[in-house]
Amino acid sequence: MKHPFRFRSLSRAMRRAVPIACATLAAVVSATSAAAPDSPRADDQIETGRYLAIAANCAGCHTARPNAPYAGGTALPTGFGTFYGPNITPSREHGIGTWSADDFWQAMHLGKAPDGSPLYPAFPYPQYTAMSRADSDALYAYLMSLPAIDTPSRPHELRFPYDQRWLLSAWRALYFKPGQATPVTTDDADVQRGHYLVEVAGHCTACHTPRNRWGATDLARSLQGAVMPDSKWYATPLSGDAAGLADWSEDDIVQVLRTGFSRHGTAAGPMGEVVSHSTQYLHDTDLRAMARYLKTLPAATPAKPPRAAPDDAAMVTGARLYEQHCASCHGAEGEGAPPHWPALAGNASVKAPLANNVVLSILKGGYSPTTAHTPQPHGMPPFHALSDSDVAALATFVRNSWGNAAGPVNPHQVTPLR
Structure with missing residues (x-):
């Protein structure tokens, strides 16, 4: 299965979505195999690594420019400052071209750079630590098979004291255990x-x-x-x-x-x-x-008491706004017209414990995913011109109509999301 490298301009949401996804440093090591680079065994390993890079969505954090895959530069703003995905191409000067398979394994499994310095956990090594050595080697082999791109990795821009890397030793002692993963007890x-x-x-x-x-x-x-x-x-x-x-x-x-x-x-x-x-x-x-x-994961929290009923005035205002701005696409009863216009009745994000996704969708609009099934998805325009009170009323109406019962939204919840 060929990955088309058909990068649509990676949105800011994506750049923030997956916490420095395939690595704030590198991605993988080529098994110390004696196979020649063009041998069938090496080709199979590279293909395995290519597939793993897709599964891990490494491009999400390491591809800022579509014409420079894996050359880094993607910003990840956080409360500690902004991290930038590094160049993980085989560039010897700016990428991981001088890394060995062991170096890459050390990064993935131990969260350490080749010189032994600790890596920031914006690179999700707390999850990658449980990756098998064979898969780590395959991912490394794939990255090393790519063209080298000599784009310098952008330094992180972190606030003090988070820019003091040595403090990571304390963080690691408290929160990181190599090889740790959520246990699974099944023979399936x-x-x-x-x-x-x-x-x-x-x-x-x-x-x-x-x-x-x-x-x-x-x-x-x-x-x-x-x-x-x-x-x-x-x-x-x-x-x-x-x-x-x-x-x-x-x-x-x-x-x-x-x-x-x-x-x-x-x-x-x-x-x-x-x-x-x-x-x-x-x-x-x-x-x-x-x-x-x-589907094997159990319910983790006890049933919560019913949420407060929404204010009648907010529901009336929300109904008016919905008819004016939303019903033509999402339907008078929130039934939608999938895949182009999602249903809002019974929608998982609409019924979520927090209203963030509904509010952000109203404020920012957006597109459904571009896939083989919907190569040209319809978009939703942003309604950022609505006041915080109107956005809250509209969100309240959507979250409490057609069988939804997710509780009211307060204008003060909208302000920080705008």
Whole structure:
């Protein structure tokens, strides 16, 4: 399966979506094999690495310019400052051309540069640490097979004291254990494969798991949903909760990863970019394995009491705004017209515990994922001219109509998202 390297201009949402996805340093090592570069064995290893680079969406953080794949430069703003994805092409001066397979393995498994200095966990080595050595070597072999691009890696722009790299030793002692991964106890090979793709190669926990004030993922709440600190999008729960995947079938999960839409809604924001550039290219067997694993995750939180009822005045205002701006595409009853116009009735993001995704969609608009199924997706215009009160009323109406019961949205929730 050839990856077309058909990079649509990577949106800011994507650049922020996957916390310095394939590495803030490099991506992988070529197994110390005696096979010649053009031998069948080496070709197979490179192809495996190419597929892993797609599964990990390495381009999301390491490709700022479509004509310079993996040459770095993608910005990742955070509360600590801005990280920049480095050049991971074989450039000897600016990339990883001088790295050995062991160097790359050290970065992936231990989170350390070749000189032993600790790497910032914006590069998700806390997830990659459980990657197998064979896959690390394959990814390295693929990166080393690419053209070298002599673009300097941009230095991170971090606030004091976070620019003091030596302080990472304390962070690592508290929050990082090499080889650690969420345990999976099953003999089902498909579930094991899905666990590896979700938790390790695809590092889904980097976005869907809450983080503490120091940026460490809270593994006790793995995949239970989290606000992405840079973009403010809400990565919905992937657990078996009512707000997560409880109502999703395996087919629903496969469909949204393959096409970007399902009966539960359309992938938007950062997740839309992940579908466009990563999951739509994965093998059907791997998508099915991911779905099977996710459906094994139990509900993680007890049922919550009913949310406060929305204010009648807000619902009236929201209904008027919906009829004026939204009904022509999403339908009078929120039924939509998938895949072009997602349904809002029963939509997972609409019913999410937080209203961020609804508010951001209203304010910023956007496109559904570009996939083989929707090569020219319809877009939603931004409605940023609406006041915070109107945005809150519209979001309140959408989240509490047609069977949705997600509670009201306050104008003060809109202001920081604008």
